[in-house]
Amino acid sequence: MTRQGMRPSYSGKRVLVTGGLGFIGSNLALELADLGAEVTILDSLIANHGGDMRNVAPIAESARIHVTDLRDVGALRVVVKDQDFVFHLAGQVSHGDSMRDPELDLAVNCSSTINLLEACRHENPRAVLLYTSTRQVYGCPARLPVDEDHPTIPVDVNGINKLAAEYYHLLYHRTYDLQSVVLRLTNTYGPRQQIKNDRQGFAGVFLFRAMRGEKLQIYGNGEQRRDFNHVDDVVNAMLLAAVTENCRGRVFNLGATAHHSLNEFAAMLAGLTDFSVEHVPFPSDRRLIDIGDYYGDWSRFAAATGWRPQIGLQQGLASTIEFFRRHADVYLR
């Protein structure tokens, strides 16, 4: 389905986006507004975690924006009332941070999710509730591509807590009939990503350094493979998943039509920017939580919704760089 084909599903609908000032959340919120939805954003704006009011500048006036923490139960209950859709993107996503401060990761990913689910259960059980999880729940792949039945053996605290948050969503579906859907995202990149630090993965940092003509550090031999989704494809997946009844109570991988090594990723950037590459040994804290090669099987989600990613990596990187250069004052300083 084209995006405009989804207009009837979202036009005039009330939609809550948690984490809506962050990378993926802001792209989703902008698209929802474009489709005619009444958008409400909840975001805690925890420093350096990607939330930024400037991400939603085009809808700063029209959207309701609450800067509040999902750990604030009272506010949450008021806000979820009357929403038709709740897209739950708020969370801690950095693998490294989760190992350095496991308590914060637990609070932001698990306590907040419980609060949101309890709020929906009591105030608005009919809302469609989409949760963005992560391929990190699988840990080191035992086979490739990784499908949803692959064992979940997370290699970091973030993977454990995101998995628990998935379980809560599915439990509240089975037990209280909440309309939950879980998507497991893989490496997502694109406009509005926080690229100044490595909290949102290496793709962002690579883009940042490449655009500044700095040296890229690749850990290991650079042959580890990943699948990359442009954020527009991810937003499309979320919009489709939320309106597909057959998705409720289920978990789906996203993924790409091709997978690439880090060296290939760097080579694609090299055609677009001017920088140098250095291969360095894995830092010990990174080695411990590295998962080797990963790419996901997204055929289950394709079968359920008809989704397929549209934007190849080379094309996506080009348009992303163009975006960041156009908004250098926000994202590159």
Add this chain to the structure above:
Amino acid sequence: MTRQGMRPSYSGKRVLVTGGLGFIGSNLALELADLGAEVTILDSLIANHGGDMRNVAPIAESARIHVTDLRDVGALRVVVKDQDFVFHLAGQVSHGDSMRDPELDLAVNCSSTINLLEACRHENPRAVLLYTSTRQVYGCPARLPVDEDHPTIPVDVNGINKLAAEYYHLLYHRTYDLQSVVLRLTNTYGPRQQIKNDRQGFAGVFLFRAMRGEKLQIYGNGEQRRDFNHVDDVVNAMLLAAVTENCRGRVFNLGATAHHSLNEFAAMLAGLTDFSVEHVPFPSDRRLIDIGDYYGDWSRFAAATGWRPQIGLQQGLASTIEFFRRHADVYLR
């Protein structure tokens, strides 16, 4: 191995038992003291959750007992120092409570576990660390008996949080080389169980009512099957698991040599006490989290340690009833 055969492993050793004033924890602490260990107990004594100073009356003078919450990070770091073994039994175990107050369950089972693991990692990474998990992590059995490779699809918040706590233990083993072992307990009963309410399962409540000549309410037709472990067998399993190097970083089921229906359980009690039985429909909140039949495959643990349960249900119920009658002032009022 007989218990006395384990004396060399524990005599003179420093052993911390979290939740050591509770049902299983107190039985373990008493046994450890009997084997010559220097026992330290941490317990938060949250009301009506099973902790009671009277459970450890025989060692009230000799053991170090700290009434403190595992959420108190500072105290924890001091206490774990110099321990040879840490048995982590503190936690919320009631399935029903976890659905009524998921936040508390998360705090007590997950935050506390993270705090304990961080304390061990920083202050005492060589201690052996045994975590008592639950068969509840499996959810509804897809096949019987349930072995450790059975999918984990918890049907309540408690199962999700206990599973996350297991994952933390295994992660800290892989990542920081902590000496973790995880045991998944099934229905445990015996002396010092909190039987006045249903927080520690139906077996306790049945015992309590039967001993008081009250009516037993069995939900459904009573044909649902369970495996029961006498607490002495569980203590034995923990003592063995902690001294078996081959167990580190692994997860094991406990289980019984036989399984019984609830009706059979009631019939065994009928030979020992005088009460009546009433079959009633499942209350809706119970139906939602009921798992049907469950009994576990404990052959992996038997192969690793030589453990096998020694106490049959009929014999175990008789001695348990005798204990409770002898201590009626503590447990039956």
